[in-house]
Amino acid sequence: xxxxxxxxxxxxxxxxxxxxxxxxxxxxxxxxxxxxxxxxxxxxxxxxxxxxxxxxxxxxxxxxxxxxxxxxxxxxxxxxxxxxxxxxxxxxxxxxxxxxxxxxxxxxxxxxxxxxxxxxxxxxxxxxxxxxxxxxxxxxxxxxxxxxxxxxxxxxxxxxxxxxxxxxxxxxxxxxxxxxxxxxxxxxxxxxxxxxxxxxxxxxxxxxxxxxxxxxxxxxxxxxxxxxxxxxxxxxxxxxxxxxxxxxxxxxxxxxxxxxxxxxxxxxxxxxxxxxxxxxxxxxxxxxxxxxxxxxxxxxxxxxxxxxxxxxxxxxxxxxxxxxxxxxxxxxxxxxxxxxxxxxxxxxx
Amino acid sequence: xxxxxxxxxxxxxxxxxxxxxxxxxxxxxxxxxxxxxxxxxxxxxxxxxxxxxxxxxxxxxxxxxxxxxxxxxxxxxxxxxxxxxxxxxxxxxxxxxxxxxxxxxxxxxxxxxxxxxxxxxxxxxxxxxxxxxxxxxxxxxxxxxxxxxxxxxxxxxxxxxxxxxxxxxxxxxxxxxxxxxxxxxxxxxxxxxxxxxxxxxxxxxxxxxxxxxxxxxxxxxxxxxxxxxxxxxxxxxxxxxxxxxxxxxxxxxxxxxxxxxxxxxxxxxxxxxxxxxxxxxxxxxxxxxxxxxxxxxxxxxxxxxxxxxxxxxxxxxxxxxxxxxxxxxxxxxxxxxxxxxxxxxxxxx
DNA sequence: GTTAGCACTCGGTAGAATCGACTGCTAGAA
DNA sequence: TTCTAGCAGTCGATTCTACCGAGTGCTAAC
Numbered sequence: 117x118x119x120x121x122x123x124x125x126x127x128x129x130x131x132x133x134x135x136x137x138x139x140x141x142x143x144x145x146x147x148x149x150x151x152x153x154x155x156x157x158x159x160x161x162x163x164x165x166x167x168x169x170x171x172x173x174x175x176x177x178x179x180x181x182x183x184x185x186x187x188x189x190x191x192x193x194x195x196x197x198x199x200x201x202x203x204x205x206x207x208x209x210x211x212x213x214x215x216x217x218x219x220x221x222x223x224x225x226x227x228x229x230x231x232x233x234x235x236x237x238x239x240x241x242x243x244x245x246x247x248x249x250x251x252x253x254x255x256x257x258x259x260x261x262x263x264x265x266x267x268x269x270x271x272x273x274x275x276x277x278x279x280x281x282x283x284x285x286x287x288x289x290x291x292x293x294x295x296x297x298x299x300x301x302x303x304x305x306x307x308x309x310x311x312x313x314x315x316x317x318x319x320x321x322x323x324x325x326x327x328x329x330x331x332x333x334x335x336x337x338x339x340x341x342x343x344x345x346x347x348x349x350x351x352x353x354x355x356x357x358x359x360x361x362x363x364x365x366x367x368x369x370x371x372x373x374x375x376x377x378x379x380x381x382x383x384x385x386x387x388x389x390x391x392x393x394x395x396x397x398x399x400x401x402x403x404x405x406x407x408x409x410x411x412x413x414x415x416x417x418x419x420x421x422x423x424x425x426x427x428x429x430x431x432x433x434x435x436x437x438x439x440x441x442x443x444x445x446x447x448x449x450x451x452x453x454x455x456x457x458x459x460x461x462x463x464x465x
Numbered sequence: 466x467x468x469x470x471x472x473x474x475x476x477x478x479x480x481x482x483x484x485x486x487x488x489x490x491x492x493x494x495x496x497x498x499x500x501x502x503x504x505x506x507x508x509x510x511x512x513x514x515x516x517x518x519x520x521x522x523x524x525x526x527x528x529x530x531x532x533x534x535x536x537x538x539x540x541x542x543x544x545x546x547x548x549x550x551x552x553x554x555x556x557x558x559x560x561x562x563x564x565x566x567x568x569x570x571x572x573x574x575x576x577x578x579x580x581x582x583x584x585x586x587x588x589x590x591x592x593x594x595x596x597x598x599x600x601x602x603x604x605x606x607x608x609x610x611x612x613x614x615x616x617x618x619x620x621x622x623x624x625x626x627x628x629x630x631x632x633x634x635x636x637x638x639x640x641x642x643x644x645x646x647x648x649x650x651x652x653x654x655x656x657x658x659x660x661x662x663x664x665x666x667x668x669x670x671x672x673x674x675x676x677x678x679x680x681x682x683x684x685x686x687x688x689x690x691x692x693x694x695x696x697x698x699x700x701x702x703x704x705x706x707x708x709x710x711x712x713x714x715x716x717x718x719x720x721x722x723x724x725x726x727x728x729x730x731x732x733x734x735x736x737x738x739x740x741x742x743x744x745x746x747x748x749x750x751x752x753x754x755x756x757x758x759x760x761x762x763x764x765x766x767x768x769x770x771x772x773x774x775x776x777x778x779x780x781x782x783x784x785x786x787x788x789x790x791x792x793x794x795x796x797x798x799x800x801x802x803x804x805x806x807x808x809x810x811x812x813x814x
Numbered sequence: 815g816t817t818a819g820c821a822c823t824c825g826g827t828a829g830a831a832t833c834g835a836c837t838g839c840t841a842g843a844a
Numbered sequence: 845t846t847c848t849a850g851c852a853g854t855c856g857a858t859t860c861t862a863c864c865g866a867g868t869g870c871t872a873a874c
Binding site: 515516517518519522536537538539540 | 846855856
Binding site: 230263264266268269270274276278280282283284286288289290358359360362363364367369372373374376377379380461 | 579612613615617618619623625627629631632633635637638639641707708709711712713716718721722723725726728729
């Protein structure tokens with residue numbers, strides 16, 4: 117049996133050069149114009165020297181294979197999710213507007229302050245750069261250990277518990293004691309808490325005193341409050357930038373409504389981003405992520421690390437016909453710089 | 466000169482009974498239907514026994530006085546901002562859906578946790594109750610005094626500064642020392658900071674040591690960082706609930722866009738709410754608040770206090786044709802219950 | 815395999831006709 | 845005077861038609 121040449125392979129995922137060019141031209145133009153694109157404009161724009169008729173016959177093939185779709189008989193073609201997927205998979209790594217590059221570098225050169233603030237500002241930046249809604253997710257602190265616990269009295273019956281963690285996170289929680297706690301009680305409870313909890317993580321259960329005196333009660337309350345905070349500590353933080361872009365980028369009140377209401381639910385957003393990262397994707401188009409409600413959206417994600425460990429992600433949310441090259445480039449550069457910035461903070465220590 | 470009877474007073478702000486009835490009917494119907502309302506539907510709905518023709522002649526008067534407007538010649542009337550203003554000023558205090566009353570009571574009976582969480586959840590509640598976007602503003606902490614300052618080492622060159630305030634607020638800030646700080650250095654600096662700052666407020670400037678040893682440097686850094694935080698502490702916190710409602714409640718992409726982008730800017734929102742409170746209003750309609758961009762919106766605010774002191778506000782944002790009776794009732798009840806809840810937390814101490 | 819030519823489809827637009835919900839005005843009744 | 849019935853007039857919304865044009869699929873010839 118003669119070996120078939122590789123170039124004519126009919127593997128379902130491969131496209132011959134001309135089909136690829138045509139598909140890419142269709143996607144590019146549709147992203148640009150938001151209109152169905154016809155055979156003749158492709159024949160002219162792309163640099164293949166063929167007639168519209170030829171383009172047409174290729175298009176029916178592309179449609180049969182699921183890359184393109186026709187809104188109605190006498191209209192041009194529109195990319196399917198699969199078409200967009202091919203497009204982003206075959207993007208030559210984008211060149212980025214150098215003004216924007218500078219903007220990003222300037223930002224990270226000048227940004228200061230707490231991690232939370234940096235993440236929030238990064239989210240705004242990314243949204244401003246791309247005109248899409250941006251999501252920045254900061255990793256949870258599940259593995260951080262306790263460096264310090266302190267109980268402070270507001271008055272005899274109200275205390276504030278403050279814990280500092282090895283990654284710099286701080287949590288607070290107020291405690292209401294059922295009795296009048298003296299200054300000495302609180303100081304002693306603070307001391308015992310430190311002895312009990314230092315270097316442990318929130319997952320770690322500790323033996324609490326079973327006595328019923330004031331100090332022991334304070335200690336018990338504090339420990340249980342602290343453990344109750346574990347999920348909160350674990351929880352990733354979400355910073356959304358440019359949510360108003362949703363209104364201009366999607367059409368149809370219903371879509372805008374849906375997208376906004378998903379953005380309101382931090383947990384959903386975290387799950388979405390995490391799912392995509394877990395699949396090893398950097399772009400999830402339409403139904404590729406499991407979110408029914410977001411089937412007309414594309415999500416771009418880029419991981420952020422600290423010391424090589426996953427520490428969150430930056431993301432962009434737009435319509436499936438979003439400007440992938442620019443958006444991917446921006447997300448990727450921002451995530452790199454953010455990683456460097458966070459590492460830098462560490463490294464200086 | 467004969468004294469004119471009060472009832473026929475032509476004072477520019479008073480309306481005779483029939484005009485008032487008609488105006489109220491127009492506003493009510495327009496709120497309900499979003500359509501211009503015509504003379505005949507008013508004649509039938511309102512319980513005045515007059516013909517549409519009579520209603521019409523009253524309407525031209527109301528239009529001349531600025532309460533109503535006509536989108537075009539052959540259309541019905543639409544209320545102006547002044548018309549809405551009259552309407553809300555003459556609302557009989559609304560009766561509230563008792564299911565909703567229960568919902569609010571249940572919420573406050575069961576809600577727990579930190580003030581921030583309560584405020585965020587309250588915002589969601591209010592939005593769910595009314596189907597408008599809700600804003601809850603928590604007062605700043607400018608007058609709180611420092612109860613405790615603590616410096617905790619992450620490693621030799623990184624410390625975290627944690628301060629607890631008399632109102633239970635906690636702020637943290639990381640510090641990067643330019644040298645290796647020993648455990649003893651940090652402990653001693655912590656001790657000195659407490660001695661220096663306890664019972665002061667952030668506005669209060671203190672004398673810092675001018676020596677150049679490690680401890681003094683840490684103390685100086687910490688104090689300056691703390692003072693740099695003053696604006697943040699002052700700053701009110703904003704909790705927005707149901708921002709997705711914006712999409713369904715306003716029409717026109719541009720309006721939605723504008724409103725959303727204003728909601729993104731916490732500072733603007735705080736200013737807006739504060740301005741309205743300062744004017745002593747509970748509703749600001751259209752151009753009554755100074756925000757050009759929100760001229761098609763109405764904002765309802767209700768103050769929240771702790772121990773009688775202003776401690777923030779709850780607000781609702783909707784179109785000028787919002788359902789004032791329900792929204793006012795909900796905002797008012799929620800603000801009362803929230804006040805009670807916050808007072809309760811205090812009172813238990 | 816490619817292309818020119820052609821018939822056909824179908825959404826979008828422009829214009830005309832119509833509808834109907836209003837109004838303002840006026841003359842006469844209460 | 846005040847109110848009302850009646851009426852002509854206005855103007856947006858809706859429907860209908862015709863038509864244009866972008867774009868297709870098919871076929872026959874190159």
